[in-house]
Amino acid sequence: MSAPSDAGRPPRVLAVTAVAAERDAVCAAAECGAPAVLPGGYELCRADGGPVALDVLAAGVGPAAAAAGTATALTAAALAGQPYDLVVSAGIGGGWAPRAPLGAVVVAEAIVAADLGAETPDGFVPVTDLGFGAVLHRPDPALVKAVAAAAGAVTGTVVTVSTVTGSAARAAELARRHPGVLAEAMEGFGVAEAAAAHGVPVLEVRAVSNAVGPRDRAAWRIGAALTALTGAFRTLPGALVATAGPAPDPPPRSTSLMRGDPHVPEEGP
Numbered sequence: 612m613s614a615p616s617d618a619g620r621p622p623r624v625l626a627v628t629a630v631a632a633e634r635d636a637v638c639a640a641a642e643c644g645a646p647a648v649l650p651g652g653y654e655l656c657r658a659d660g661g662p663v664a665l666d667v668l669a670a671g672v673g674p675a676a677a678a679a680g681t682a683t684a685l686t687a688a689a690l691a692g693q694p695y696d697l698v699v700s701a702g703i704g705g706g707w708a709p710r711a712p713l714g715a716v717v718v719a720e721a722i723v724a725a726d727l728g729a730e731t732p733d734g735f736v737p738v739t740d741l742g743f744g745a746v747l748h749r750p751d752p753a754l755v756k757a758v759a760a761a762a763g764a765v766t767g768t769v770v771t772v773s774t775v776t777g778s779a780a781r782a783a784e785l786a787r788r789h790p791g792v793l794a795e796a797m798e799g800f801g802v803a804e805a806a807a808a809h810g811v812p813v814l815e816v817r818a819v820s821n822a823v824g825p826r827d828r829a830a831w832r833i834g835a836a837l838t839a840l841t842g843a844f845r846t847l848p849g850a851l852v853a854t855a856g857p858a859p860d861p862p863p864r865s866t867s868l869m870r871g872d873p874h875v876p877e878e879g880p
């Protein structure tokens with residue numbers, strides 16, 4: 612994340628969660644005031660008293676709801692002349708043990724749409740191999756490193772799925788297709804697509820509530836994961852302020868490496 616172009620003001624950060632419990636866990640790290648209501652009825656919790664001005668939105672479960680909510684908040688901010696400097700997809704997620712055990716915090720090096728494509732007799736084909744769309748966003752590595760170091764988090768690929776993995780076979784298949792995958796959730800890619808459309812940098816921060824694999828809801832440790840999420844967001848402002856550099860020229864909208872570029876390398880360490 613570069614320094615805001617109107618120097619002197621705190622960076623504006625939008626955190627997007629799926630559900631209210633995740634939003635409240637993020638807000639617990641800051642001092643959120645009364646929510647603002649955006650077009651569409653989205654409620655935006657605001658904490659603008661610290662070194663970072665943090666807005667938090669619970670946009671709903673899944674990549675489509677996440678993209679719709681994120682795009683609404685980004686558009687409203689731009690129209691108000693107060694654009695965001697960073698968007699963070701935040702929440703709980705499934706983790707691949709042993710690298711991402713219960714309670715661990717994961718910061719995404721790669722945000723990958725793992726089930727956006729076509730099933731063929733030869734297996735799954737990503738939508739980019741069909742000649743359109745995007746399946747990968749890579750957050751700024753320096754920012755990932757700084758935020759992860761501050762939070763005591765591990766870094767690696769986080770996949771976005773529309774169907775929660777519920778079997779060992781599916782978990783193994785995703786790990787085969789995405790070497791180095793650490794976590795699975797349902798919103799990161801939708802948030803990243805909206806952020807990219809607005810030319811705003813993106814991060815994904817997940818606290819592990821359950822192991823990816825055979826469905827066992829009783830084994831989910833949601834409370835511990837939400838506490839870990841709060842802890843990660845307590846350290847976020849310091850990491851962001853330390854990494855903010857001079858504002859670059861705004862990127863042209865059409866130069867995203869991700870959009871339909873067949874030469875985008877596979878994600879992975």
Ligand SMILES: O=C(O)c1cccc(C(=O)CC[C@H]2O[C@@H](n3cnc4c(=O)[nH]cnc43)[C@H](O)[C@@H]2O)c1
Nearest residue numbers: 629632672673703704705775776795796797798833
């Ligand atoms: O029941 C509750 O109290 C509760 C509190 C906070 C969050 C939840 C959710 O169910 C959040 C759903 C959200 O979590 C992500 N998630 C978590 N584990 C996985 C997974 O193994 N695979 C995919 N997604 C996962 C996901 O992003 C959902 O939107 C409940």
